[in-house]
Amino acid sequence: MNFFVTQHIVIHSLKIDGISNSSVCQIGSAGIIKPVSKLYNTGGFTEPAPQLGPLPTTGSEEFVPLIPLVSPSRLR
Template sequence: MNLTIHQSIHIHLLKIGSIANSSVVQIGSTGSIQGKSDIHNTGGFTELAEQALPVDNLTPLVPLSPIT
């Protein structure tokens, strides 16, 4: 069975509390959402990368507005 849905959505305020690596924000309708993750070695690397150094900077890289 095929369904065709026509909808009009007006968003006046969208507030998101937190975001993680696998977050999904859905606006509208869907039958199902399936996760997908792919790993590609596009550089042709054959060895492990060097160990990352810890960063002591507590200032965010992207300034965020305060929560009101």
């Protein structure tokens, strides 16, 4: 038995709160989804990563990213 689906999807906003190695986000119809999760040591590491030190803090409750972020440029 064959199903033919014609669809029109408009997404104005999509918020994803979390993602992991085996996350699947499906919009619309799919016959079969075969999720695959593979973990590779692409850096050739041979020992565990060092322990995380103390997190950076400020005098206020301001969020401090662990990775330095660049301010977005203005649109012209």
